[in-house]
Amino acid sequence: MAIRLFDSLTRQIRELKPSQPDGVFRMYCCGPTVYGPAHIGNFRTFLVQDVLRRLLELEFGADKVKHVRNLTDVDDRTIAQAKREQRPLAEITKHWTEVFHADCRALNLLPPQVEPTATGHIAEQVEMISELLAKGLAYVAPDGSVYYRIAAFPSYGALSRIKERELKVTVATADDDHKDDASDFALWKAYKPDEDGEVKWPGPRGAAAGRPGWHIECSAMSRKHLGDTIDLHSGGEDLLFPHHENEIAQSEGCTGHLFSHHWYHCKFLLVDGAKMSKSLGNLYTLDDLTAKGFSPMAIRYALLSGHPRKQLNFTLESLGAAEKAIGTLDRLLERLMYKFGHFPRASPSNRFAGVLTALRDDLNIPAALGTLFSAIASFDPESESTDADFAAFEQILKVFGFNLRIALRADRVIPENVVALAEKRWAAKKVKDFKAADALRAELTAAGWSMLDGKDGYKLEPLKKA
RNA sequence: GGCGCGGUAGCCAAGUGGUAAGGCCGGGGUCUGCAAAACCCCUAUGCGUCGGUUCGAUUCCGACCCGCGCCUCCA
Numbered sequence: 007m008a009i010r011l012f013d014s015l016t017r018q019i020r021e022l023k024p025s026q027p028d029g030v031f032r033m034y035c036c037g038p039t040v041y042g043p044a045h046i047g048n049f050r051t052f053l054v055q056d057v058l059r060r061l062l063e064l065e066f067g068a069d070k071v072k073h074v075r076n077l078t079d080v081d082d083r084t085i086a087q088a089k090r091e092q093r094p095l096a097e098i099t100k101h102w103t104e105v106f107h108a109d110c111r112a113l114n115l116l117p118p119q120v121e122p123t124a125t126g127h128i129a130e131q132v133e134m135i136s137e138l139l140a141k142g143l144a145y146v147a148p149d150g151s152v153y154y155r156i157a158a159f160p161s162y163g164a165l166s167r168i169k170e171r172e173l174k175v176t177v178a179t180a181d182d183d184h185k186d187d188a189s190d191f192a193l194w195k196a197y198k199p200d201e202d203g204e205v206k207w208p209g210p211r212g213a214a215a216g217r218p219g220w221h222i223e224c225s226a227m228s229r230k231h232l233g234d235t236i237d238l239h240s241g242g243e244d245l246l247f248p249h250h251e252n253e254i255a256q257s258e259g260c261t262g263h264l265f266s267h268h269w270y271h272c273k274f275l276l277v278d279g280a281k282m283s284k285s286l287g288n289l290y291t292l293d294d295l296t297a298k299g300f301s302p303m304a305i306r307y308a309l310l311s312g313h314p315r316k317q318l319n320f321t322l323e324s325l326g327a328a329e330k331a332i333g334t335l336d337r338l339l340e341r342l343m344y345k346f347g348h349f350p351r352a353s354p355s356n357r358f359a360g361v362l363t364a365l366r367d368d369l370n371i372p373a374a375l376g377t378l379f380s381a382i383a384s385f386d387p388e389s390e391s392t393d394a395d396f397a398a399f400e401q402i403l404k405v406f407g408f409n410l411r412i413a414l415r416a417d418r419v420i421p422e423n424v425v426a427l428a429e430k431r432w433a434a435k436k437v438k439d440f441k442a443a444d445a446l447r448a449e450l451t452a453a454g455w456s457m458l459d460g461k462d463g464y465k466l467e468p469l470k471k472a
Numbered sequence: 473g474g475c476g477c478g479g480u481a482g483c484c485a486a487g488u489g490g491u492a493a494g495g496c497c498g499g500g501g502u503c504u505g506c507a508a509a510a511c512c513c514c515u516a517u518g519c520g521u522c523g524g525u526u527c528g529a530u531u532c533c534g535a536c537c538c539g540c541g542c543c544u545c546c547a
Contacts, residue, residue, distance in 0.1 A: 039546090049547085166543085243547080244542065244546055247475095248544045248545075276541095280539095317478070318484085326496070328484090328496085331494090379495065458509060459506090460509085
């Protein structure tokens with residue numbers, strides 16, 4: 007069954023398929039700028055892209071999807087951060103790249119096959135800018151910067167339909183530039199000693215030394231790693247304009263070929279009904295939430311619980327709901343493992359087929375989750391499940407990227423004193439000294455742990471922090 | 473001002489021209505020394521407001537109210 011997805015350019019739901027003869031689906035995702043910790047809004051986009059990739063791999067084969075996601079490691083913000091901290095740019099970006107990778111692992115995001123950096127592709131960017139200059143699509147400004155001449159690219163604005171708008175030209179954008187037209191954008195920014203510190207490279211012929219503009223990196227890296235034409239390009243809704251509009255102008259202006267067959271944009275994550283911002287105090291990082299006792303898998307669930315093309319309102323309450331929902335899936339997995347005593351060996355049954363149907367229908371993740379829970383409630387896993395159902399369940403978990411066995415382990419570092427208390431209580435219970443047992447339960451609660459009695463043993467679970 | 477999106481139960485959130493998925497919370501029950509877990513049952517005559525089309529609208533159309541996003545470097 008085909009995977010269909012909304013395309014931002016044509017504004018239609020269209021089938022996704024590889025366009026090249028090799029059958030490889032080529033997807034490029036705009037990645038993070040590594041100057042600070044990524045927040046959960048960033049991760050919403052990366053998680054949606056991750057589920058899409060998993061679905062595509064299921065459809066076309068695990069080796070038939072090539073996923074490229076860049077790291078922006080040189081731009082205004084990274085340079086400003088390096089200057090603030092009085093440290094070399096590379097040191098700053100290396101640190102935040104490592105933090106980003108750790109967060110990605112915690113959220114069980116599949117690593118892209120290629121994760122190119124802007125600073126690692128200066129030559130490719132300079133080359134592309136040179137081609138644009140040669141074709142008359144760009145010009146060198148008096149200060150040695152290079153700008154894209156929008157007027158020379160007739161189809162500019164097709165993605166964002168900007169021709170139907172009135173471009174708001176503010177004083178702020180006009181003052182420091184040497185552009186021929188206020189709408190032209192920078193391909194190469196001439197070096198400014200007082201702002202850029204040590205950051206500069208030789209520029210294209212005729213231009214000054216400096217650094218690439220923001221948009222050109224994606225065009226150059228996408229071309230290098232995926233070719234002139236790719237199958238899907240995606241990012242957050244804010245990137246639609248100007249970033250992706252400019253990428254199209256650069257890539258198609260340069261190569262003369264269609265840049266991407268499909269465009270997909272994730273809507274923003276809101277927190278408590280408002281866009282995240284430091285001033286509102288509603289900006290969360292992964293660390294902020296795990297520090298409150300939430301598991302990364304619950305965060306993954308919560309960030310995926312809304313339709314990707316609709317703004318999602320994230321609250322701590324909804325995260326709590328996600329934690330419980332993940333717990334239910336977790337326990338079901340445990341029950342099935344217990345019943346079968348081994349990982350599934352059969353081919354997946356169609357027990358959860360509706361889940362995949364929902365995902366293939368414009369990546370309707372919330373509908374898919376609804377279908378999943380309905381399917382779970384419709385049968386008794388202990389008596390009615392088959393090995394094939396188990397396989398189907400595992401397949402669904404894999405597509406959603408819910409790595410429950412890791413989720414189980416994540417919080418299972420149990421302090422020795424807690425284990426000792428639990429052992430004492432278990433012994434007291436065995437001899438029916440319930441008074442002592444209750445007192446010990448209270449001590450465990452005070453220590454932040456919950457003791458779950460079973461028939462032949464017990465489990466310890468950490469209590470959630472407020 | 474231009475472009476676009478949304479308002480569904482206490483919270484989050486799907487969906488349909490024919491009478492409201494799912495998760496959480498809440499209530500009841502089975503089980504349990506306690507507490508959980510597990511399992512079963514219940515929980516929106518209602519889908520921003522007002523009109524219109526229709527046999528019938530939450531779903532289509534119009535107006536209005538409210539919220540949100542983009543409009544040159546924020547996923």
